[in-house]
Amino acid sequence: MRNSFSILLAIFLAGTIIVGCKDKPVTTRTDLEAPQIFLSSPPVVPLGSYNEISSSDSFNIDVRFEDDIDLRDYEITIRYMPSLNYLRTTVDPWKETWFGSLDGTAGAVNFNSDVVFNPTAGPYEFRVKATDESGKSAEVVTYYFVINDDDPVAPNVLFNQPDTMMVDTFAIGQNIPIIAIASDPGGQIVNVFLRVRDAFTNEVLANSEINYDTLFVNPAVIDTFVTIGAGTVPGDYNVEVYADDPTSNVGSNTALIYIKPN
Numbered sequence: 001m002r003n004s005f006s007i008l009l010a011i012f013l014a015g016t017i018i019v020g021c022k023d024k025p026v027t028t029r030t031d032l033e034a035p036q037i038f039l040s041s042p043p044v045v046p047l048g049s050y051n052e053i054s055s056s057d058s059f060n061i062d063v064r065f066e067d068d069i070d071l072r073d074y075e076i077t078i079r080y081m082p083s084l085n086y087l088r089t090t091v092d093p094w095k096e097t098w099f100g101s102l103d104g105t106a107g108a109v110n111f112n113s114d115v116v117f118n119p120t121a122g123p124y125e126f127r128v129k130a131t132d133e134s135g136k137s138a139e140v141v142t143y144y145f146v147i148n149d150d151d152p153v154a155p156n157v158l159f160n161q162p163d164t165m166m167v168d169t170f171a172i173g174q175n176i177p178i179i180a181i182a183s184d185p186g187g188q189i190v191n192v193f194l195r196v197r198d199a200f201t202n203e204v205l206a207n208s209e210i211n212y213d214t215l216f217v218n219p220a221v222i223d224t225f226v227t228i229g230a231g232t233v234p235g236d237y238n239v240e241v242y243a244d245d246p247t248s249n250v251g252s253n254t255a256l257i258y259i260k261p262n
Helices: 002-021
Strands: 036-041 051-054 058-066 071-080 095-101 106-114 122-132 137-147 156-161 168-171 175-183 191-198 210-212 220-227 235-244 250-260
Touching: 036 122, 036 137, 058 071, 071 106, 095 106, 156 235, 175 191, 175 235, 175 250, 191 220, 210 220, 220 235
Parallel strands: 051 137, 156 250, 168 250
Antiparallel strands: 036 058, 058 106, 071 095, 071 122, 122 137, 156 175, 175 220, 191 210, 191 235, 235 250
């Protein structure tokens, strides 16, 4: 009886030891957060504001990246954004991208770059993107305004009609006469673009966008009209005329008008 009990006890102890020696399950941390980007240089500015820089300048890029688990890579891009001139169109439309690998939970890049020799003047977007090992990504965007030292002056736009000193009034169904002169101190007017927009909502008046492209004259005379269509919402509207030169400097002027109800 005693021998049977000893045998059972030995079997129980052996089983306990075997179970205790089994490997514990390995748990893997779940990556729940996208990377964080801390852009020290260039300064982060909102859409519509710019870090001004010229073609003879260099600029510093200073970025820090952090992630809760593991970073993978980054991408930094600067590119010409002509739509930022007046939401519509070159020398050298500068575009440049820098790539790099990242590892661990933190990383950084810091280097200098030069503006290209003969850049297209105007607004540029500067975008930083970071991606972690799980594929989650984050972006930070800021903006530059590039000045070409060979031609730093934008064209001038002067209105004859509508009158910029007073608010002209028009009725729905009438024509808005638009007479303006665009001139460039540094050379020629290449393109002219005009439109009429609601002064409150910025919605473009139907059929009011007119383009004059590849003009290469100085000055450029604009003599046209825009018809106020049926269904136009009464209120204040801006007549906008934009002109750009061979370096893509853009000059503009605005005349406020009022469209009255019938």
